[in-house]
Amino acid sequence: MAVTTPLPWHASIWRRLVALQDDGRLPHALLLSGPHGVGKQQLADALVARTLCRAPGAVACGSCHACQMLASGYHPDLKRVSPADNRRQIRIDPIREINAFVAQTAQQGGYRVIVLQPAEAMNVAASNALLKSLEEPGERTLFLLLADVPSRMLATIRSRCQHWALGVPEAEQSLPWLAEALGDAADAEFWLRVAGGLPLLARELAAPESRALRQSLQELFDALVRGGEPVAEASRLDRQAVERILWYGIAWLEDLIRLGLSGDTARVRNPDLLPLYRQAVKNGRVQDWFRLLDYAREQQRLLVAGGNPNPQLVLEAWLVRWSALLRS
Template sequence: MAEVFPWQAALWQTLAGRAQHAHAYLLHGPAGIGKRAMAENLMAALLCRSPQDLKACGQCKSCLLLAAGTHPDNFVLEPEEADKAIKVDQVRELVSFVVQTAQMGGRKVVLVEPAESMNLNAANALLKSLEEPSGDTVLLLVCHQPSRLLPTVKSRCVQQACPLPSEAQSLAWLATALPQSSEEERVELLTLAAGSPLNAVKLNAQGVREQRAQVVDGVKKLLKQQVAASQLAEGWNSIPLLQLFDWFCEWAQLTLRYQLTKDEEGLGLADMRKVVQYLADKSGQGKVLAIQEWLLAQRQKVLGKANLNRVLLLEALLVQWASLPGQG
């Protein structure tokens, strides 16, 4: 059974305690705060024949089938490949499931995650099922970026923002999840994960602190003209492209913020503070704004799964970054 996290307790009581359920829920919020776990718990409770204290019993035939991944009245829709789109043929298969009669005489429950990965045709194919699901069917859509969902999809669901944990709640949970890490490391991981504790665990498994150290070292050498942009772009092959753009977007924003405020408390993580101050002092504000605009535009392309030449894109980024110091 998926975990109901401490910061979800109030929402869980509200959702699971409903006497009647909506035909479609849109659970949305930043990645890594436990939305999928919330949806899986609700799915299990809705399918369970003998729920106890709002949760699935874990012992009835329905629960055992769900745990085995063979429940006939459960349908999970995900991209066929990681970071790819959910295609229209996949949604048509879901629609066929929805119109069938429940084989175990209870509800049918559909889980879609991430909902924003449906391409346009797939999203349109889902609309009728969202509006008029057949029989006692509940659709649970999990979404990390609701701005990328069609308004027609959102309007057919009960939209439920999922709570973000406080820093204290996140660090307390991470102390249990990552007992081998020091408190300082957990704070750094949580910062790199933008406050999402589950993402912090994923990033730790990915070796994000080592990746960050590699990138920071490369940026410092680039600005000192000790390494070429092309060499760095080739050397960062194992680091996720979106993560790189997130970091550079953040550094551009921090540079601009320091130019405007001179607030030394707002310089981000310690590893780049001196670099941010240096760039803020030596770069024209117009150049910082221009690279920030370019970074955001390229980040959208990365998010949209555009067919990009990774090395050339990173090289273009690093050439611009190296040219920031100096007026003009």
């Protein structure tokens, strides 16, 4: 079932998009960017639905033939392009199909809509193939490109899209939504803080399986602080979760750096880890935390780019470095 209503913290950007659309001034290519968990997908879905709807109001009507087709999961004038398998590139073949698709007339007589996500996954050949369609899209075509990190896209693609950057929402806008999603206001506050203010990420992290991962990482952190053996500890972790494990490692390092630099506990994102942080801060030096942070970010970048094939090795190397720092 497609989402047709934008998230509450996107109300004002939604009004601007709708006003442009109703004036016929919505550009034919939009780049929606923002960190994972900000709600790009929901905003795009709402815009897709309203663009294809035959009787749109403030949002898609939900009951016309187009809305019904969309709700059933198939609309002939909508194409979605994502990497064929997890975190790989978008290659040229699906882009060629898009080029053929936009060269045809819309089957339902309205708009053709193309959603590309994540846009930074397009390789150079795919990006170059897309350029022509972005330059001469034909009548009533809407391209929506979604990107976590738009700087990783080709500049020539970026420059042909109108760029809408979605920032971290104010907590007062996202907390009521999250409290309802999680069924608990205190829980919502805790997870929103852990997620750095990103509401959909907070909801993801608060899911049972994800909570369990954080719990094991916390135990592992504790074991390493007490001199545990990193490679043995690594075997307890699910290597499929390596990306999330690195994400937590980075968030905790950032906390440690904040704490080490300022001693300010108010800005720490994981307040429940303060006892562990205090032990760790006693051992490590801030410049070493920065070095480990650089390392973790580089590993994360490689993983996202599909550049490092062995998550087990990434995990072990990561824990060995953590452990060396915690013991130094």
